[in-house]
Amino acid sequence: MSTNKPIGVGIIGASPGYTWATLAHLPALATLPAFRVVAVSTTRTESANETAKKFCVPRAFGRPEPLIEDPEVELVVVSVRAPSHAPLVRAALAARKHVFCEWPVGATSADTGEFAVLAREAGVRTVAGLQRRLAPGVRHVKKLIDEGYLGQLRSVNVIGSVPLLGARRPASWAYTADLQNGANALHTMTAHFLDTALSVVGEPASFQALVARQFSEATLEETGEKIPVTAPDQIEVAGTLRSGAVFSVRIESGKRNGANIAWTFTGTEGDLALGPDLALVGARGDGQPLTPIEVPADPAWPARGELSDDAFQTAHLYAGFAAESPLVPTFDDAARFRRMLEAFVESSTTGRRIEWPER
DSSP: OOOSSOEEEEEETOOSSSOHIIIIIHHHHHTOTTEEEEEEEOSSHHHHHHHHHHHTOSEEESSHHHHHHOTTOOEEEEOSOGGGHHHHHHHHHHTTOEEEEESSSSSSHHHHHHHHHHHHHHTOOEEEEOGGGGSHHHHHHHHHHHTTTTSSEEEEEEEEEOSSSSSEEOGGGGGGGSGGGOOSIIIIIIHHHHHHHHHHHOOEEEEEEEEEOOOSEEEETTTOOEEEOOSOOEEEEEEEETTSOEEEEEEESSOOSOOEEEEEEEESSEEEEEOTTOOEEEEESSSOOOEEOOOOOOTTSOOOTTOOHHHHHHHHHHHHHHTTOTTSOOHHHHHHHHHHHHHHHHHHHHOOOEEOOOO
Protein backbone atom coordinates (compact mmCIF):
# COMPACT_ATOMS: atom_id res chain seq x y z
CA MET A 1 0.00 0.00 0.00
CA SER A 2 2.08 2.89 -1.23
CA THR A 3 0.67 6.04 0.33
CA ASN A 4 1.97 8.67 2.71
CA LYS A 5 -1.27 8.60 4.68
CA PRO A 6 -1.39 6.07 7.53
CA ILE A 7 -3.69 3.12 6.91
CA GLY A 8 -6.81 3.40 9.06
CA VAL A 9 -7.31 0.27 11.18
CA GLY A 10 -10.38 -0.94 13.04
CA ILE A 11 -10.00 -3.87 15.45
CA ILE A 12 -12.94 -6.14 16.26
CA GLY A 13 -12.46 -8.05 19.51
CA ALA A 14 -10.29 -5.53 21.33
CA SER A 15 -11.53 -6.40 24.80
CA PRO A 16 -9.34 -5.17 27.67
CA GLY A 17 -7.22 -7.66 29.56
CA TYR A 18 -5.64 -10.85 28.29
CA THR A 19 -6.73 -10.81 24.65
CA TRP A 20 -4.68 -11.16 21.48
CA ALA A 21 -5.85 -7.76 20.27
CA THR A 22 -4.55 -5.94 23.34
CA LEU A 23 -1.45 -8.08 23.83
CA ALA A 24 -0.27 -8.24 20.20
CA HIS A 25 -2.18 -6.11 17.70
CA LEU A 26 -2.50 -2.80 19.52
CA PRO A 27 1.08 -2.72 20.92
CA ALA A 28 2.43 -3.64 17.48
CA LEU A 29 0.42 -0.98 15.67
CA ALA A 30 1.48 1.68 18.17
CA THR A 31 5.07 1.33 16.87
CA LEU A 32 4.22 1.48 13.15
CA PRO A 33 3.80 4.94 11.57
CA ALA A 34 2.27 3.34 8.46
CA PHE A 35 -0.89 2.63 10.48
CA ARG A 36 -3.36 4.50 12.65
CA VAL A 37 -5.91 2.68 14.79
CA VAL A 38 -9.12 4.69 14.37
CA ALA A 39 -11.67 2.38 16.01
CA VAL A 40 -12.09 -0.64 18.26
CA SER A 41 -15.15 -2.73 19.03
CA THR A 42 -16.13 -5.33 21.60
CA THR A 43 -19.47 -6.80 22.67
CA ARG A 44 -19.96 -4.01 25.24
CA THR A 45 -19.50 -0.26 24.85
CA GLU A 46 -17.94 -0.05 28.31
CA SER A 47 -15.14 -2.48 27.53
CA ALA A 48 -14.55 -0.93 24.10
CA ASN A 49 -14.23 2.48 25.76
CA GLU A 50 -11.74 1.07 28.26
CA THR A 51 -9.49 -0.26 25.50
CA ALA A 52 -9.86 2.92 23.43
CA LYS A 53 -8.83 5.05 26.38
CA LYS A 54 -5.80 2.89 27.19
CA PHE A 55 -4.49 2.88 23.60
CA CYS A 56 -5.63 6.40 22.62
CA VAL A 57 -8.06 5.19 19.95
CA PRO A 58 -10.56 7.89 18.91
CA ARG A 59 -13.69 5.73 18.49
CA ALA A 60 -15.11 2.76 20.37
CA PHE A 61 -18.17 0.65 19.57
CA GLY A 62 -20.16 -1.99 21.43
CA ARG A 63 -20.84 -3.89 18.19
CA PRO A 64 -18.84 -4.48 15.00
CA GLU A 65 -21.14 -3.00 12.35
CA PRO A 66 -20.34 0.70 12.96
CA LEU A 67 -16.63 -0.09 12.91
CA ILE A 68 -16.89 -1.90 9.57
CA GLU A 69 -18.97 0.96 8.13
CA ASP A 70 -16.64 3.70 9.45
CA PRO A 71 -15.22 5.47 6.36
CA GLU A 72 -11.86 5.97 8.08
CA VAL A 73 -11.43 2.23 8.63
CA GLU A 74 -9.57 0.82 5.62
CA LEU A 75 -8.30 -2.40 7.24
CA VAL A 76 -10.66 -4.42 9.42
CA VAL A 77 -8.92 -6.71 11.92
CA VAL A 78 -10.96 -9.71 13.09
CA SER A 79 -9.50 -10.78 16.42
CA VAL A 80 -12.24 -12.92 18.00
CA ARG A 81 -12.70 -16.64 18.52
CA ALA A 82 -12.62 -18.76 15.36
CA PRO A 83 -16.34 -19.74 15.39
CA SER A 84 -17.23 -16.03 15.20
CA HIS A 85 -14.97 -15.16 12.26
CA ALA A 86 -17.38 -15.96 9.43
CA PRO A 87 -20.05 -13.23 9.74
CA LEU A 88 -17.47 -10.56 10.53
CA VAL A 89 -15.20 -11.45 7.61
CA ARG A 90 -18.17 -11.61 5.25
CA ALA A 91 -19.41 -8.19 6.42
CA ALA A 92 -15.98 -6.58 6.06
CA LEU A 93 -15.50 -8.00 2.56
CA ALA A 94 -19.02 -6.91 1.57
CA ALA A 95 -18.02 -3.40 2.65
CA ARG A 96 -14.94 -3.73 0.41
CA LYS A 97 -12.51 -3.30 3.28
CA HIS A 98 -9.10 -4.95 3.50
CA VAL A 99 -9.23 -7.72 6.12
CA PHE A 100 -6.71 -9.12 8.60
CA CYS A 101 -8.21 -12.23 10.23
CA GLU A 102 -6.64 -14.33 12.93
CA TRP A 103 -5.90 -17.97 12.16
CA PRO A 104 -7.87 -20.05 11.48
CA VAL A 105 -9.47 -17.65 9.01
CA GLY A 106 -12.54 -19.87 8.77
CA ALA A 107 -13.80 -22.50 11.19
CA THR A 108 -14.13 -24.82 8.19
CA SER A 109 -12.29 -25.35 4.95
CA ALA A 110 -15.41 -24.31 3.03
CA ASP A 111 -15.59 -20.98 4.88
CA THR A 112 -11.92 -20.28 4.23
CA GLY A 113 -12.27 -20.99 0.52
CA GLU A 114 -15.37 -18.81 0.34
CA PHE A 115 -13.57 -15.88 1.97
CA ALA A 116 -10.72 -16.15 -0.52
CA VAL A 117 -13.19 -15.94 -3.41
CA LEU A 118 -15.10 -13.03 -1.85
CA ALA A 119 -11.86 -11.10 -1.29
CA ARG A 120 -10.84 -11.53 -4.91
CA GLU A 121 -14.29 -10.42 -6.08
CA ALA A 122 -14.16 -7.37 -3.80
CA GLY A 123 -10.69 -6.45 -5.04
CA VAL A 124 -9.30 -6.09 -1.53
CA ARG A 125 -6.16 -7.34 0.17
CA THR A 126 -6.16 -9.86 2.98
CA VAL A 127 -3.93 -11.15 5.76
CA ALA A 128 -4.17 -14.52 7.51
CA GLY A 129 -2.74 -14.39 11.03
CA LEU A 130 0.21 -16.76 10.59
CA GLN A 131 2.66 -14.27 12.03
CA ARG A 132 5.67 -16.47 12.79
CA ARG A 133 6.69 -16.76 9.13
CA LEU A 134 7.75 -13.09 9.08
CA ALA A 135 9.77 -13.22 12.32
CA PRO A 136 13.42 -12.15 11.82
CA GLY A 137 14.83 -15.53 12.89
CA VAL A 138 12.60 -17.41 10.46
CA ARG A 139 13.43 -15.12 7.55
CA HIS A 140 17.14 -15.42 8.38
CA VAL A 141 16.96 -19.23 8.32
CA LYS A 142 15.54 -19.02 4.80
CA LYS A 143 18.31 -16.61 3.77
CA LEU A 144 21.02 -18.90 5.15
CA ILE A 145 19.55 -21.97 3.47
CA ASP A 146 19.19 -20.13 0.16
CA GLU A 147 22.83 -19.01 0.45
CA GLY A 148 24.03 -22.60 0.98
CA TYR A 149 24.74 -22.65 4.74
CA LEU A 150 23.36 -26.20 4.97
CA GLY A 151 24.63 -27.42 1.63
CA GLN A 152 21.82 -29.55 0.24
CA LEU A 153 18.78 -29.69 2.53
CA ARG A 154 18.23 -33.24 3.77
CA SER A 155 15.50 -32.98 6.39
CA VAL A 156 13.14 -30.67 8.27
CA ASN A 157 11.60 -31.55 11.62
CA VAL A 158 8.79 -29.70 13.43
CA ILE A 159 7.93 -30.42 17.07
CA GLY A 160 5.09 -28.78 18.98
CA SER A 161 4.28 -30.52 22.26
CA VAL A 162 2.45 -28.20 24.67
CA PRO A 163 0.24 -28.45 27.78
CA LEU A 164 -2.68 -26.59 26.15
CA LEU A 165 -5.92 -28.34 25.12
CA GLY A 166 -5.49 -31.34 27.35
CA ALA A 167 -7.65 -33.17 29.86
CA ARG A 168 -8.24 -29.94 31.83
CA ARG A 169 -9.11 -26.58 30.26
CA PRO A 170 -10.35 -23.19 31.44
CA ALA A 171 -14.06 -22.68 30.83
CA SER A 172 -13.26 -19.91 28.35
CA TRP A 173 -11.63 -22.57 26.16
CA ALA A 174 -14.53 -25.04 26.26
CA TYR A 175 -15.24 -24.29 22.60
CA THR A 176 -11.88 -25.83 21.60
CA ALA A 177 -13.22 -29.29 22.46
CA ASP A 178 -15.57 -29.26 19.45
CA LEU A 179 -13.84 -30.12 16.17
CA GLN A 180 -16.35 -28.01 14.22
CA ASN A 181 -15.17 -24.81 15.93
CA GLY A 182 -11.81 -25.04 14.15
CA ALA A 183 -9.59 -24.20 17.14
CA ASN A 184 -7.66 -27.34 18.07
CA ALA A 185 -4.34 -29.15 17.80
CA LEU A 186 -4.79 -29.78 14.08
CA HIS A 187 -6.31 -26.55 12.79
CA THR A 188 -4.40 -24.12 15.01
CA MET A 189 -1.27 -25.66 16.53
CA THR A 190 -0.26 -27.75 13.52
CA ALA A 191 -1.05 -24.85 11.21
CA HIS A 192 1.04 -22.29 13.06
CA PHE A 193 4.05 -24.55 13.61
CA LEU A 194 4.04 -26.17 10.17
CA ASP A 195 3.50 -22.89 8.29
CA THR A 196 6.63 -21.52 9.95
CA ALA A 197 8.70 -24.34 8.45
CA LEU A 198 7.04 -24.42 5.03
CA SER A 199 7.54 -20.66 4.63
CA VAL A 200 11.28 -21.47 4.71
CA VAL A 201 11.51 -24.67 2.67
CA GLY A 202 8.42 -24.72 0.47
CA GLU A 203 5.46 -27.05 0.18
CA PRO A 204 5.54 -30.85 0.44
CA ALA A 205 5.36 -33.12 -2.59
CA SER A 206 3.71 -35.99 -0.72
CA PHE A 207 2.95 -37.10 2.83
CA GLN A 208 1.29 -39.62 5.08
CA ALA A 209 -0.37 -38.52 8.31
CA LEU A 210 -1.83 -39.77 11.56
CA VAL A 211 -4.49 -37.60 13.21
CA ALA A 212 -5.60 -39.01 16.57
CA ARG A 213 -7.86 -38.15 19.48
CA GLN A 214 -6.95 -39.62 22.86
CA PHE A 215 -8.97 -37.25 25.08
CA SER A 216 -12.64 -38.21 24.83
CA GLU A 217 -13.59 -35.64 27.46
CA ALA A 218 -12.12 -32.64 29.23
CA THR A 219 -12.73 -31.12 32.65
CA LEU A 220 -13.43 -27.40 32.95
CA GLU A 221 -11.07 -26.08 35.61
CA GLU A 222 -13.40 -23.59 37.29
CA THR A 223 -16.43 -25.86 37.72
CA GLY A 224 -15.25 -29.45 37.33
CA GLU A 225 -17.80 -29.97 34.56
CA LYS A 226 -16.86 -32.65 32.05
CA ILE A 227 -17.45 -31.91 28.38
CA PRO A 228 -17.09 -34.21 25.34
CA VAL A 229 -14.06 -33.74 23.10
CA THR A 230 -14.30 -34.37 19.37
CA ALA A 231 -11.13 -32.53 18.32
CA PRO A 232 -7.82 -34.36 17.77
CA ASP A 233 -4.89 -33.92 20.14
CA GLN A 234 -2.05 -35.66 18.31
CA ILE A 235 -0.86 -35.20 14.76
CA GLU A 236 2.07 -36.86 13.05
CA VAL A 237 3.07 -36.26 9.45
CA ALA A 238 5.95 -37.66 7.40
CA GLY A 239 6.71 -36.87 3.82
CA THR A 240 9.00 -35.35 1.24
CA LEU A 241 9.39 -31.79 0.04
CA ARG A 242 9.52 -30.83 -3.63
CA SER A 243 13.29 -30.44 -3.17
CA GLY A 244 13.54 -34.12 -2.22
CA ALA A 245 14.22 -33.41 1.46
CA VAL A 246 12.36 -35.40 4.11
CA PHE A 247 10.05 -33.57 6.50
CA SER A 248 8.36 -34.71 9.69
CA VAL A 249 5.87 -33.10 12.07
CA ARG A 250 4.98 -34.10 15.63
CA ILE A 251 2.23 -32.09 17.33
CA GLU A 252 0.77 -33.00 20.72
CA SER A 253 -1.59 -31.07 22.95
CA GLY A 254 -2.15 -31.86 26.63
CA LYS A 255 1.56 -32.56 27.24
CA ARG A 256 1.95 -32.90 31.01
CA ASN A 257 5.73 -32.47 31.25
CA GLY A 258 8.67 -31.83 28.97
CA ALA A 259 6.84 -29.49 26.60
CA ASN A 260 8.90 -28.52 23.57
CA ILE A 261 8.59 -26.37 20.45
CA ALA A 262 11.38 -26.61 17.89
CA TRP A 263 12.18 -26.45 14.20
CA THR A 264 15.35 -28.17 12.91
CA PHE A 265 16.84 -28.04 9.43
CA THR A 266 19.55 -30.53 8.48
CA GLY A 267 21.75 -30.40 5.39
CA THR A 268 24.80 -32.06 3.89
CA GLU A 269 27.06 -29.35 5.37
CA GLY A 270 25.44 -28.38 8.66
CA ASP A 271 22.39 -27.81 10.84
CA LEU A 272 20.12 -24.94 11.87
CA ALA A 273 17.49 -24.86 14.60
CA LEU A 274 14.87 -22.47 15.97
CA GLY A 275 13.55 -22.68 19.53
CA PRO A 276 10.22 -21.60 21.06
CA ASP A 277 11.24 -17.93 21.00
CA LEU A 278 12.50 -18.30 17.41
CA ALA A 279 16.10 -17.68 18.47
CA LEU A 280 18.48 -19.24 15.95
CA VAL A 281 21.35 -21.68 16.52
CA GLY A 282 23.45 -23.61 14.06
CA ALA A 283 26.71 -25.32 13.17
CA ARG A 284 28.61 -26.50 10.12
CA GLY A 285 30.93 -29.46 9.83
CA ASP A 286 30.85 -32.63 11.93
CA GLY A 287 30.29 -33.08 15.66
CA GLN A 288 29.97 -29.37 16.39
CA PRO A 289 27.70 -27.93 19.11
CA LEU A 290 24.85 -25.74 17.92
CA THR A 291 25.77 -22.16 18.83
CA PRO A 292 23.72 -18.94 18.66
CA ILE A 293 23.60 -17.19 15.30
CA GLU A 294 22.99 -13.47 15.42
CA VAL A 295 20.12 -12.29 13.27
CA PRO A 296 21.17 -8.96 11.78
CA ALA A 297 18.82 -6.02 12.22
CA ASP A 298 17.10 -4.93 9.03
CA PRO A 299 16.04 -1.27 8.91
CA ALA A 300 13.31 -2.17 6.43
CA TRP A 301 11.50 -4.11 9.18
CA PRO A 302 10.22 -3.08 12.65
CA ALA A 303 12.67 -2.78 15.54
CA ARG A 304 12.10 -4.95 18.63
CA GLY A 305 12.04 -2.15 21.19
CA GLU A 306 9.94 -3.22 24.17
CA LEU A 307 7.51 -5.41 22.23
CA SER A 308 6.76 -8.93 23.43
CA ASP A 309 7.55 -11.85 21.11
CA ASP A 310 3.92 -12.01 19.99
CA ALA A 311 3.61 -8.27 19.38
CA PHE A 312 6.97 -8.16 17.59
CA GLN A 313 5.96 -10.94 15.19
CA THR A 314 2.58 -9.29 14.62
CA ALA A 315 4.31 -5.99 13.87
CA HIS A 316 6.23 -7.72 11.09
CA LEU A 317 2.98 -9.02 9.60
CA TYR A 318 1.54 -5.50 9.54
CA ALA A 319 4.77 -4.06 8.13
CA GLY A 320 4.70 -6.69 5.39
CA PHE A 321 1.12 -5.74 4.55
CA ALA A 322 2.00 -2.05 4.32
CA ALA A 323 4.95 -2.86 2.03
CA GLU A 324 2.83 -5.31 -0.02
CA SER A 325 5.39 -8.03 0.70
CA PRO A 326 4.80 -11.43 -0.95
CA LEU A 327 5.78 -13.00 2.38
CA VAL A 328 2.43 -12.03 3.91
CA PRO A 329 -0.05 -14.95 3.94
CA THR A 330 -3.32 -14.11 2.18
CA PHE A 331 -6.77 -15.70 2.28
CA ASP A 332 -5.80 -17.60 -0.90
CA ASP A 333 -2.81 -19.01 0.99
CA ALA A 334 -5.08 -19.80 3.95
CA ALA A 335 -7.55 -21.70 1.77
CA ARG A 336 -4.79 -23.83 0.23
CA PHE A 337 -3.16 -24.48 3.60
CA ARG A 338 -6.50 -25.43 5.14
CA ARG A 339 -6.99 -27.99 2.33
CA MET A 340 -3.61 -29.46 3.25
CA LEU A 341 -4.74 -29.89 6.86
CA GLU A 342 -7.85 -31.70 5.64
CA ALA A 343 -5.62 -33.87 3.46
CA PHE A 344 -3.82 -34.93 6.67
CA VAL A 345 -7.18 -36.18 7.97
CA GLU A 346 -7.85 -37.97 4.67
CA SER A 347 -4.47 -39.68 4.84
CA SER A 348 -5.04 -40.72 8.44
CA THR A 349 -8.53 -42.04 7.72
CA THR A 350 -7.63 -43.98 4.57
CA GLY A 351 -4.05 -44.94 5.39
CA ARG A 352 -2.98 -43.56 2.01
CA ARG A 353 -0.01 -41.40 1.13
CA ILE A 354 -1.22 -38.14 -0.39
CA GLU A 355 0.39 -36.56 -3.45
CA TRP A 356 0.11 -32.82 -2.87
CA PRO A 357 -0.59 -30.91 -6.13
CA GLU A 358 1.59 -27.98 -7.15
CA ARG A 359 0.06 -24.51 -7.24
